[in-house]
Amino acid sequence: MSQILIIDDDDQLRKSFHKLLVQEGYTICSAASGETGIAMVRQHCPDVVILDMRLPGMNGFETFKAIHDMDPKLPVIIMTAYGNTGTAIEATKMGAFDYILKPFEIPDMLVVIDQAVEAGRFMRSPIEMDGMPDSAVKDAIIGRSTSMQEIYKAIGRVASTDATVLIRGESGTGKELVARAVYQHSLRANQPFLVINCVAIPDSLLESELFGYEKGAFTGANHRRAGKLEQAHGGTVFLDEIGDMPFSLQSKMLRLLQERSIERLGGREPIPVDVRIIAATNRDLESAIEAGRFREDLYYRLKVVTIRLPALKERSGDIALLSEYFLSRFSREVGVDCPGMTPEAQELLNSYAWPGNVRELANTIQKAVIFNRGAPVSRDDIALAIREKIPDKDIDDETYEQMLRRSLHRALTACSDANIFDVIMDQAAGIMISEALNLSGGNRSRAAKLLGLSRPTLHAKIEKYGLKFETSVKEDH
Helix, strand or coil, X not given: CCEEEEECCCHHHHHHHHHHHHHCCCEEEEECCHHHHHHHHHHXXXXXXXXXXXXXXXXXXXXXXXXXXXXXXXXXXXXXXXXHHHHHHHHHHCCCCEEEECCCCHHHHHHHHHHHHHHHHHHHCCEEECCCCCCCCCEEECCCCHHHXXXXXXXXXXXCCCCCEEEECCCCCCHHHHHHHHHHCCCCCCCCEEEEECCCCCHHHHHHHHHCECCCCCCCCCCCECCXXXXXXXXXXEEECHHHCCHHHHHHHHHHHHHCEECCECCCCCEECCCEEEEEECCCHHHHHHCCCCCHHHHHHHCCEEEECCCHHHHHHHHHHHHHHHHHHHHHXXXXXXXXXXXXXXXXXXXXXXCCHHHHHHHHHHHHHHHHCCCCECHHHHHHXXXXXXXCCCHHHCCHHHHHHHHHHHHHHHCCCCCHHHHHHHHHHHHHHHHHHHHCCCCHHHHHHXXXXXXXXXXXXXXXXXXXXXXXXXXXX
16 A cells, blocks of 8 residues: 655644545645654655645745755655745646646546556566566566576667667556566666657647646646656656657657757747656557658667567567466465465466456466365466356367457458457456456446556546546455
């Protein structure tokens, strides 16, 4: 459960925060001054700090500098009035996670808090490479195959440089883990690490999210705002699914890589930005270039170093090792002794095609552990987790791909929309999220784990698809 420290001299605001965030599943501590807040950072080691700029005695900017000097990886969200945005922007350039203007909308604040918790976890949680199955580390890159040994070597060689890295591979192969491993072994490991999912953020908002905007740049832009690239100054930005970045933004990204500067939306002056870019995609960028959807010059700027992750079926010899690791990890999380696995269960795991790669394998074993509650995992447990029912014949009688092909065939013949691809993709994404929410009883943290998404990404997609769902249980953190 994540702990949030509130530093604000407004008693009523602290009480309101406490009530709101406890309902969201966080634990809360608070301070009425900067001096007390600094002492509480030392005492409680919170996961996120929410800091007001106007404080008695030591002001918010001085408090932030002291906290940042103590723990540069601790995300600090600054609250500020309209008149203090210049100070807030300076703080973000020094490493503050983000800033929120008072008065603020509660949903906006909750999204930023979710993002800060996730960013803090990414920066603090170590990535173990070539980890052992009984490793106590939650996030590990597991594999002894020849292809995985090459991945470890590539991470080691590129981490200590400032080179731009392009990570390629199918969905679920572990691209984010590799990006975090590069960051954590880099010379920027004590600086910010921000993740931007180019698919999760609507196209209309992605530019302002990345580059920020000037006051008056568009309707509703009532103040100047720094973007994520400025907020990560001195650190690393991971651009996930960059193959889906709108073509209109690719020229601005190219300028960043070429000139190490950006322009805010509505701005005219270049702003120097010192960030390392790590990008990832599951797209065929070469085909996208031929189709005019991706800039060839950006492609060559991104692929200074390319790390290709193999599909799980290409390293099937690692399945047993991965299975043992996930079984041990999820047993600890559920609070049971590792139950072991029958040879028949392992045989099924080895023979299945794993179209969802390592992520699907992890989700399958997690479901088996949750519903098995301590008994040895059997073949039927694995079959149930994969297909949600015990099959009469072999699990491969009809694969996921075959089921999807039948469903998509019906959809394509029934739909007459001109933009049929976008319609079907949106419908499929909405259905997947709804089903995950149903399976988790409305618990968004659990739904995010089922889908292999971060909580902020799930929140963004729920908003994007206009999904409504009542939460029946408290969120996990």
